Amino acid sequence: MKIGNYPLHHGGVGAIRSLGRLGVPMYAITEDRWTPAALSRYLRGAYPWPTTGTEPPEQLVEGLLRIGRRIGRPSVLIPTDEEAAVLIAEHQEELKGEFLFPRTEPELPRRLASKRGLHELCTQHGVPSPEAGFPQSYADIETFAACARFPVVVKNLEAFVRRRRPAVGGTTRVDSAERLLALARGWGPSPGVILQEYLPREEAEDWIVHAYFDQDSTPLAMFTGVKVRSWPPHAGMTASAYVVDNPELADLAGQFIKQIGFSGIIDLDLRFDRRDGRYKLLDFNPRMGAQFRLFENEAGIDVVRAQHLHLTGRGVPEGEQRAGHRYLVENIDLPAFAAYRRSGYTTPHAPTHACDTELAWLARDDLKPFFTMLLRFVRPGVKHLFQMWRTHRGAGAPRGTVRRDEGTSRPGEGNS
Structure with missing residues (x-):
């Protein structure tokens, strides 16, 4: 659904x-x-x-x-x-x-899907998370800007606003108080944002946890991995990731789920802050993550198969996760790879070579989704270029003039 x-x-x-x-x-x-x-x-x-x-x-x-x-x-x-x-x-x-x-x-x-709700639960149960503020007015943002250490990260307070009128288009890094105040003027009397501590990528690593928990909040399948690339860079959905064993991270996730009493599939994003040696919980998705096929144990169980077996009254086979397995999302990993290569950023815990790779779209036994994706992914971009050409031609712009089209679409728009 x-x-x-x-x-x-x-x-x-x-x-x-x-x-x-x-x-x-x-x-x-x-x-x-x-x-x-x-x-x-x-x-x-x-x-x-x-x-x-x-x-x-x-x-x-x-x-x-x-x-x-x-x-x-x-x-x-x-x-x-x-x-x-x-x-x-x-x-x-x-x-x-x-x-x-x-x-x-x-x-x-x-x-859990609310930034404020998740932050409160983390504070209540002693789970590390980035320092955060929840302004209720423009005056609160002015107070924050006067004493904050920049850069900071701005996120929409509720996941649901992306379907309506979000304050920001996604995770947004703001480098100065002046820029923050300029953005905030367009947020109205109730900003609807979280102002969060920025964890510098040079001192951090992005990790993910996927798991399925039964009615007693006991994990029937638990997996950990490291995110190598995302799109948009460092702030978007997973473009490339590896399975990496991390017992400490698995224990942290399992204890938190037990404390809050959740049942079902989870998709967690955490950032390891090398400055203090702690894993900080950034996002809790109380559902299947888009990259869940990164993870499978030796018995062939992923979180979706675990849920199906459990809810239909059958046992869930145990097994070690397939360490070194890699997952790529073809349509977003190419631009992500180029962006990360320019920045020089690498993930220390990513294996040098993958033991095997699973592609998100291309599968020999099911080709239509891949080619349909290509058509739907490429078409908006071609249409936008054609519209820009027509605008440029119709306006009689001199050669060398560049016009900015504010209606640019985002191919492959989705959620993480």
Whole structure:
């Protein structure tokens, strides 16, 4: 299940392939019939349902129940974004007749998906996280700017605002008080942002944890890895990552989940700060992460397979994770590779060579999603260049003049 318009979502394709290859009938909510997920050979049925994330929850629940009745038997429900995870948790009673999903405290996923809620939980349970401020007004931002050490990071307070009118387009580094105050003038009386300590990339490493926890918050599958590249650089979704064993990080994640009592799949982003030797929790995604196929144990279990086995009353085979395995997202790793090479940044814990590599889109046994991705990824860029050419030609601009088109689209827009 997904809410919102992001058709180039490799995580959904990964889930369809992961279970579909084992003979599990797979169904998906898609933006239209021509998304990569909708054209996977392992998809039994696509349900085109364009949503924005601004619909009333009752409307979304009723639409989901209609799909469940059309499928005709209990189905394991896998959310691919925060909105879907929160909707499922807060409407468990209505959905439990048609779907199987981990039962957790109804309000917990919303708190975890919120920057403020996550920061409060980290503080409450002694989990390291970057220092943060939550301004309620422009005056609060002025006070912060007067004593803060720059640069700082600005993020939207709630994950859900990306479907509406976010204050910033994503994780944004701000290098001076003057720049922060200039940005804040456009945020209105209620800024809706978190002002966070900047952890310099020269002194930090990005780590990820994926796991599945049962109703007692016991991990049935637990994986750790290091993020090598992301797009946008150092602040966006994973473009390249390796599996790296990290027992300390696994213990930290397991203890935190036990303390808060969460059940289900998690996707955590942490940054290791070499200045104080601590892992600091940046993001908690209470759902399947787009790069979950990076991780699989020796028994062939990933977090999606673990959830399916557990919710259908079967045991989850144990095994060591495949250390050295690499994952690449083709459409975003190429620009990420170029950006990281220019900056000279490297990840110390990344293996020199991968023992094997899994691509997010290209698979020999399921080629249509890859070629569909290419068409949908390239077309907006070509269209934008054509529009720029027409504008330039129609305006009669002299040779050498460059015009800025403010309507630039972001190919492959999605969530991490």
